[in-house]
Amino acid sequence: xxxxxxxxxxxxxxxxxxxxxxxxxxxxxxxxxxxxxxxxxxxxxxxxxxxxxxxxxxxxxxxxxxxxxxxxxxxxxxxxxxxxxxxxxxxxxxxxxxxxxxxxxxxxxxxxxxxxxxxxxxxxxxxxxxxxxxxxxxxxxxxxxxxxxxxxxxxxxxxxxxxxxxxxxxxxxxxxxxxxxxxxxxxxxxxxxxxxxxxxxxxxxxxxxxxxxxxxxxxxxxxxxxxxxxxxxxxxxxxxxxxxxxxxxxxxxxxxxxxxxxxxxxxxxxxxxxxxxxxxxxxxxxxxxxxxxxxxxxxxxxxxxxxxxxxxxxxxxxxxxxxxxxxxxxxxxxxxxxxxxxxxxxxxxxxxxxxxxxxxxxxxxxxxxxxxxxxxxxxxxxxxxxxxxxxxxxxxxxxxxxxxxx
Amino acid sequence: xxxxxxxxxxxxxxxxxxxxxxxxxxxxxxxxxxxxxxxxxxxxxxxxxxxxxxxxxxxxxxxxxxxxxxxxxxxxxxxxxxxxxxxxxxxxxxxxxxxxxxxxxxxxxxxxxxxxxxxxxxxxxxxxxxxxxxxxxxxxxxxxxxxxxxxxxxxxxxxxxxxxxxxxxxxxxxxxxxxxxxxxxxxxxxxxxxxxxxxxxxxxxxxxxxxxxxxxxxxxxxxxxxxxxxxxxxxxxxxxxxxxxxxxxxxxxxxxxxxxxxxxxxxxxxxxxxxxxxxxxxxxxxxxxxxxxxxxxxxxxxxxxxxxxxxxxxxxxxxxxxxxxxxxxxxxxxxxxxxxxxxxxxxxxxxxxxxxxxxxxxxxxxxxxxxxxxxxxxxxxxxxxxxxxxxxxxxxxxxxx
Numbered sequence: 001x002x003x004x005x006x007x008x009x010x011x012x013x014x015x016x017x018x019x020x021x022x023x024x025x026x027x028x029x030x031x032x033x034x035x036x037x038x039x040x041x042x043x044x045x046x047x048x049x050x051x052x053x054x055x056x057x058x059x060x061x062x063x064x065x066x067x068x069x070x071x072x073x074x075x076x077x078x079x080x081x082x083x084x085x086x087x088x089x090x091x092x093x094x095x096x097x098x099x100x101x102x103x104x105x106x107x108x109x110x111x112x113x114x115x116x117x118x119x120x121x122x123x124x125x126x127x128x129x130x131x132x133x134x135x136x137x138x139x140x141x142x143x144x145x146x147x148x149x150x151x152x153x154x155x156x157x158x159x160x161x162x163x164x165x166x167x168x169x170x171x172x173x174x175x176x177x178x179x180x181x182x183x184x185x186x187x188x189x190x191x192x193x194x195x196x197x198x199x200x201x202x203x204x205x206x207x208x209x210x211x212x213x214x215x216x217x218x219x220x221x222x223x224x225x226x227x228x229x230x231x232x233x234x235x236x237x238x239x240x241x242x243x244x245x246x247x248x249x250x251x252x253x254x255x256x257x258x259x260x261x262x263x264x265x266x267x268x269x270x271x272x273x274x275x276x277x278x279x280x281x282x283x284x285x286x287x288x289x290x291x292x293x294x295x296x297x298x299x300x301x302x303x304x305x306x307x308x309x310x311x312x313x314x315x316x317x318x319x320x321x322x323x324x325x326x327x328x329x330x331x332x333x334x335x336x337x338x339x340x341x342x343x344x345x346x347x348x349x350x351x352x353x354x355x356x357x358x359x360x361x362x363x364x365x366x367x368x369x370x371x372x373x374x375x376x377x378x379x380x381x382x383x384x385x386x387x388x389x390x391x392x393x394x395x396x397x398x399x400x401x402x403x404x405x406x
Numbered sequence: 407x408x409x410x411x412x413x414x415x416x417x418x419x420x421x422x423x424x425x426x427x428x429x430x431x432x433x434x435x436x437x438x439x440x441x442x443x444x445x446x447x448x449x450x451x452x453x454x455x456x457x458x459x460x461x462x463x464x465x466x467x468x469x470x471x472x473x474x475x476x477x478x479x480x481x482x483x484x485x486x487x488x489x490x491x492x493x494x495x496x497x498x499x500x501x502x503x504x505x506x507x508x509x510x511x512x513x514x515x516x517x518x519x520x521x522x523x524x525x526x527x528x529x530x531x532x533x534x535x536x537x538x539x540x541x542x543x544x545x546x547x548x549x550x551x552x553x554x555x556x557x558x559x560x561x562x563x564x565x566x567x568x569x570x571x572x573x574x575x576x577x578x579x580x581x582x583x584x585x586x587x588x589x590x591x592x593x594x595x596x597x598x599x600x601x602x603x604x605x606x607x608x609x610x611x612x613x614x615x616x617x618x619x620x621x622x623x624x625x626x627x628x629x630x631x632x633x634x635x636x637x638x639x640x641x642x643x644x645x646x647x648x649x650x651x652x653x654x655x656x657x658x659x660x661x662x663x664x665x666x667x668x669x670x671x672x673x674x675x676x677x678x679x680x681x682x683x684x685x686x687x688x689x690x691x692x693x694x695x696x697x698x699x700x701x702x703x704x705x706x707x708x709x710x711x712x713x714x715x716x717x718x719x720x721x722x723x724x725x726x727x728x729x730x731x732x733x734x735x736x737x738x739x740x741x742x743x744x745x746x747x748x749x750x751x752x753x754x755x756x757x758x759x760x761x762x763x764x765x766x767x768x769x770x771x772x773x774x775x776x777x778x779x780x781x782x783x784x785x786x787x788x789x790x791x792x793x794x795x796x797x798x799x800x801x802x803x804x805x806x807x
Contacts, residue, residue, distance in 0.1 A: 005599040022623075030596050052627035064627030132726075138739040139716070145724045148647070152658040154740070155731035157649050159578035160563060167649040167656055167728050170577045171561030171638075177621035178585065182430075182763040184592035188599065189409040189434050190766055197407065201768030208734075209745045213763040215579035218731045220467025221455035223746075223758045228732035234550065234576050237454045244554055244573045251569045251637070255554035263546075316545045323551035325560050325574050328629035328636035331619065336540040342616050355630055357623060360616035361593035362537070364518075365600060365608035 004031025004370060009191070011098040012037060012089070013073070014080075014113060016044040018173055019130045019147065019207065020102035021069040022180035023187070027098070028072030029359050029369040035092060035384055036070065038377060039079045040406050046070075047377065054351035060377045061350050067374045068356055071346070075375035076384045077405050080111045084404045090121045091389050097194075098187065102130040104144040115202035124200035126190045130179055134206035147173035150207035159218055161231035175207035182210050240285070240292040241267075244325055245299050247308035253325035254308045256299065256315065264288060266319040271302055344371045381405055408435025408771050413598070415501045416441065417476065418483070418492075420449045422549070422580040423533040423614055424505030425472040426587035427594070431501070432475035433762050433773045439495065439786055440473060440777065444480040444805055447779040448473070457754065463779060464753035470776045471759055474749065478777035479786050480807050483514055488806045492516055494791050497525045500601075501594055505533040508543050518609040528607040529597040533590045537613035552582035552615040557622035557636075565640040565648045585621065586614030588763070645691065649728045650703060655711040656728035659718065661702070662688065669723035673714065674705040751775045783807050 009032040013024045021036075021044070028034040038044055043060060052064035079085040089112075093099055101113045108114055108129070115127045129135050132145040133153060140153070148169060151157055156174075157167040183205050194200055212219060217237065221227045236242040236257070244253045258264050261284070268277040276298055281287045288295060303311060308324040315322035326334065332355060337343060341362065346354045359369060385391045385405065399405040413436040417428035425440070425448065432438040442448050447463060455467040482488040493516070496502055502521065504511060511517045511532075518530045532538060535547020553559040553576050566572045590612035597610050625636040646660035661667040664687070671680050679701035684690045691698050706714070711727045718725035734740060735758070744765070750756040752775075762773065787807060788798050801807040 003603065005596045005603070018623075026592060052624070052631045054631045056632055062631075064631030065624050067631075068623040068627050133739060134743050137743040139719075140739045143719050143724075143726070144722065145726055149658055149724060149726035152649060152656075152726050152728040153734065153737075155729055155734040156578060157658065157728055158656075158730045160575065162572075162575070166651070168563030168575070169565065169648050169658075170581075171558040171564055172621055172624060174558065174577065174581070174621060177623075178588070179764070181585070181588035181592045181617070185430055185588065185595055186434070186762075186764040186766060188592070188595035190769075191599075193407075193409040193766070193769055196409075199768055201766055203764060203766055205764045206743065206745070208740070209743070209761065210763045212734070212740075212745060213760040214581065214584040215577075215731075216471040216760060217455060217468055217579050219735060219746075219760050220471055220757075222732050222735050224455055224457045224467050224754075225459070226732075227455075228730050229578075230730060232578070234573075236550070239548065239550075242548075242550055244550075244575075246570070246573070253554070253560075253574055255548075255551045255559075255574075257548035257550045259548075316542075319546065321546035321548045321551055323545070323547075323555045325554045326557060327560050328557060328622075328625050331557055331622075331626065332630065336536060336542040337616070337619075340537045340540040340613070340616065342619070351631065357620055357626060359593075360613065360620040361589055362611040363593060363597055363600070363608055364610070365597075365604075365606055 006030040006032035010096045012092045012096040013100045015100045015102040018176035019179055020100045023183050024100050026184045034073040036073045036075045037078050041079050070374040072370045072372050074380035076381050077378040079404055079406045082404050086112045094122050098126050100128045105135045105142050126200045128203045130205045133208045135204050147176035150175045151211050154208045154212050156211050163233040165231055175211050179207045179210040240289040241295045243296050245303035247303055252308045254303055254311050256322045263320055270318045348373055409769050411435035414499045416495050416499045417503045419503055419505040422583035423586045424503050427590045428503050429472055430591040438476040440476045440478045441481050444482050473776035474773035477782035479783050480780035482806050485806055496521050502530045508538050531590050531594045531610040533586050533612045536615050538611045549580040549583045550576050556618035557625050561638045566638045567640055582614045582618040585617040589617035650706055652706045653710050657714050658728050659725035669721040673718045677705040749775050
């Protein structure tokens with residue numbers, strides 16, 4: 001097996017829920033040793049909370065959401081509320097290249113995980129802090145919150161609604177995932193910097209700032225023109241028709257995004273060139289853009305006669321950019337995702353056979369990433385505390401009794 | 407010293423995905439040479455917003471943002487002389503970023519295999535809608551399409567009351583291409599790590615759809631682990647998690663767990679409707695979501711946004727304001743953090759821009775302005791590759807640069 005690019009890199013990972021774990025997942029899949037530090041005092045909410053327990057049977061090792069976010073890692077227990085627990089955590093930090101944490105600032109201070117504290121333990125450590133709105137600045141630096149709150153603070157939800165409608169929420173917890181890949185890139189740049197200069201550093205990443213940088217049309221329009229764009233539904237600055245349209249069945253939709261005259265002609269041909277399409281107003285891109293509501297009303301009537309996946313194939317075959325809106329069942333059935341190699345199969349001792357999402361990129365020289373099973377809670381206590389820190393079995397047993405390794 | 411100041415990148419890409427990936431490298435100090443079509447340049451040069459809404463190829467807000475810190479050369483790579491210049495640039499580069507349809511570079515004789523023979527250390531990153539293999543490989547993509555297919559796209563907006571009226575929406579901007587760009591940038595850095603250890607270049611296949619799908623891990627797990635299809639309806643969800651109107655705007659909060667529900671009641675002055683014993687447990691609140699939600703919504707209307715947020719946070723409640731973009735752009739916290747940077751540009755003038763997605767404290771680097779179309783032709787094609795003034799004018803006359 002080809003050597004993975006991050007073999008030899010060690011990450012002590014105090015993070016939980018989504019953004020930190022998703023970042024650490026990249027490290028783990030690419031060969032870094034990721035030691036996830038957890039505690040029964042404050043379990044990763046994804047192990048216990050959300051409703052995705054294998055076969056609806058509760059248990060800290062059975063959550064599908066936790067599995068999707070934590071494969072390839074090791075898990076140890078440390079109760080950071082105890083002095084001894086923090087001391088052992090620092091022993092791990094001393095032997096690590098990276099620390100990841102995503103607590104709200106007051107908790108980070110309480111747990112002894114600020115950059116200043118960690119730097120005192122290991123001067124060249126690279127600390128990745130992922131937070132709502134950053135850990136420096138004014139009052140919001142102290143706030144508790146999660147991904148969507150960052151999006152709402154920086155205007156994303158206000159801009160998410162239907163044309164002229166109230167603010168709405170973007171699906172899932174978008175900022176958590178958006179920041180994970182952005183952080184991964186910058187963390188590797190920081191590693192490169194450390195290897196060249198010996199200098200570690202703090203990456204004080206703000207989900208709000210990542211979201212700002214990923215909606216430049218809105219911010220640049222404001223900076224250039226003082227305009228607040230607000231809600232625009234599915235209107236594009238350029239393309240029309242550009243929307244999601246109803247299809248046959250319950251809550252089934254197709255997305256169509258037409259730019260050029262050729263694509264428009266192709267769409268008209270697939271529809272059988274009905275008379276309305278020949279309106280002179282629709283003959284140019286600008287004309288279609290100005291009249292997009294009228295076109296959408298016609299298209300709605302046409303698309304609803306067809307199956308969303310079949311219609312997408314037909315339109316694509318004719319050269320029209322279109323795609324089916326897939327639901328949670330359909331993504332697992334999708335042939336393209338299987339052939340491309342998006343999924344991998346987990347054989348889990350409690351949850352059985354499950355299909356998990358892999359990393360969404362392929363590297364030709366690295367045909368296989370580290371997709372080892374997500375760790376059970378505390379699965380690697382002995383391996384890490386004995387193997388890495390050199391504690392005796394008696395010492396480990398005592399620390400367990402004292403609820404330090406807990 | 408910037409972390410990537412010894413990395414040379416060729417960017418042969420247009421619009422959002424490839425250029426955003428190139429920007430991330432450029433803003434961290436890499437030399438990014440952007441190859442544009444002679445005469446017209448990157449499509450995003452024709453994309454709004456423009457100052458005063460007057461189109462100008464040097465003033466697109468989208469282009470100016472996505473192409474900070476880069477150099478621009480114009481090159482017609484469909485002509486042999488242009489392709490030859492491209493090869494010479496690639497021979498000395500560490501990374502090529504491209505976002506053309508699969509097979510396009512092969513047709514020009516500039517595909518991964520050909521470039522790898524020329525420069526075995528080169529990392530090529532191809533950002534496409536669907537990837538280099540599979541039945542959709544040759545499908546026409548568009549940001550809306552990759553987004554809509556991604557499950558996160560199905561689930562936007564959340565908390566749907568009437569699925570017949572509320573069609574799936576794209577997030578503002580080009581979210582799928584942005585996700586493809588940051589994923590590609592992370593994967594490219596990993597390929598560079600691999601090269602430092604082995605000397606070996608490689609080809610990175612980074613599709614925007616898969617990158618966006620990867621943000622739906624919760625929605626996927628609901629089906630894969632319980633066999634229950636995920637649906638986007640409000641029914642059964644509840645407990646906040648959506649913008650809620652207050653007296654002067656909206657707030658965003660949740661009340662799933664007991665501690666948060668208690669804090670919310672305190673914040674709202676203990677409205678009588680919420681004191682029912684039925685609502686003391688998580689299950690009780692979920693079973694009576696309609697009643698609880700209505701009572702909370704009514705009470706919120708008595709208070710202002712900033713007051714709710716500041717008192718709520720002090721009570722330990724995760725609660726935030728729902729600001730508009732204009733408000734965020736003037737927000738003191740974001741300004742204090744350096745979330746925006748001022749950049750001067752010869753055509754567009756001095757403007758504020760969003761800063762980098764993530765910043766490093768030991769190596770702060772500020773993006774510099776985007777290049778004019780072909781601004782670096784003489785520096786890169788002339789001085790660096792050694793073409794003389796006469797050859798350059800011949801290339802120009804021929805439409806090659």
